[in-house]
Amino acid sequence: MTTLPPEEFALRADHALALLRTYDGHLVLGIPAYRPDMVMIGGGVLASETHSAALTREVREEVGLWRPAGRLLVLEQVPATISKPAGTTMVFDVAPLGPDSPCTVHDDELRGLHLLHPDALAADHRPPGVGPRLARRLRAALRALEGGGTVEIRLKGAGQAPLSRRRAAEYQQDAADVRDGWQPDAR
Template sequence: MGAGLLLTDPDERVLLVEPVYKAEWELPGGCVEADESPYQAALRECREELSLEVTPGRLLVVDWVPARDGRTEGIMVVYDGGTLHPDAQERIVVPPGELKGWAWSDPPQARQRLRPLLARRITQALHARADGVSYYLEDGVRVA
C-alpha cells in the first residue's frame, strides 16, 4: 500500500519529485510502513522528502493497481496536500540520497514526466479536488 499528497501552487501546477532510483517522476509519498496508516505515511513522506510539515487534507482517490512486472497488486491513496504558497516553497529541501529534485508541473509537463498510470491518477485526483468528492480508481481509471 502506498500514500501520496497532491500539492499544487497558486497556478494549479502539481508538485512532482524526481527519485534517484527510477527514471519516472512521482507525487511526494511512498510505501505505508508496518503499523502505519496511509494518512500517517503521507504526512511522514512529505516531511522526509520535502522537509515540509503538511497536514494532509481529505482523501481524493483510492487506486487499486493490478499485479505486473514482478510486483503484487496494490492500493494507492492520494490525499489533498493543499496549495503551497511561495514562503512554504522556499523551505523545501530534498534528501540527496533519495531525490534528485522537485518541480512544479502543468498538465503537459506532468504527462511527459510521469508513467501513464500515475498521470491518470493525478488527473483524477485533481478532478476529485475540484468536485469536492473522493474517487475510486482501478489502474488510474475512475470506477466510482
C-alpha cells in the first residue's frame, strides 16, 4: 500500500479500523464523546503511514493495547461529499482480547467501551447505538472472518464527483454493492 504525500493528505479521508473482539466473541466498540452512535476502534490514516500502521497506532492510542493489524477483512471505497473528500476504509482483524487483557479508554475521543454480541447484528435488526454504516461494516467483517476472504463494500458514487449532503445521505441509505471473496492484487 502506498501512502499519500503530505500535500495530498487533505484530498483523501482514509481510515483503518479494528475488528476487536473478546476471547468469547463479543465485539469491542467505542462510545465516542463527539457523536451518539458507537464506532469501531481505529481512526484516520496520516500521510506518513500505511493503513496497517495507522491501525496499530490508533488501537494503542484509544484502548492502550498493542495489536498489530492482521488480515484485511473489509475494503470500503467511500465517495466524496461536499464536506468530505473520498477515501478508503479498511477493517483489519486483530488478536482477540484474553480474559486478562486490560482494555481501557486512553483517548479523549471515547467516553467508554461497549461489548456487542455478534448475534445482535442479525440482518433484520440493528441494536441501539449502531448506525447503518457501522452495522454494514461489522456484518461484512464477520462474514469475511468466517469465510476466510476479504469483503469489498462499494458504495454507489464511489470514484465520482463530490455529492451534495442530501445525495450523500441517500447513497448511504441505499444498499451497497458488496462483493465477497475479493482479494487484493498481488504486486
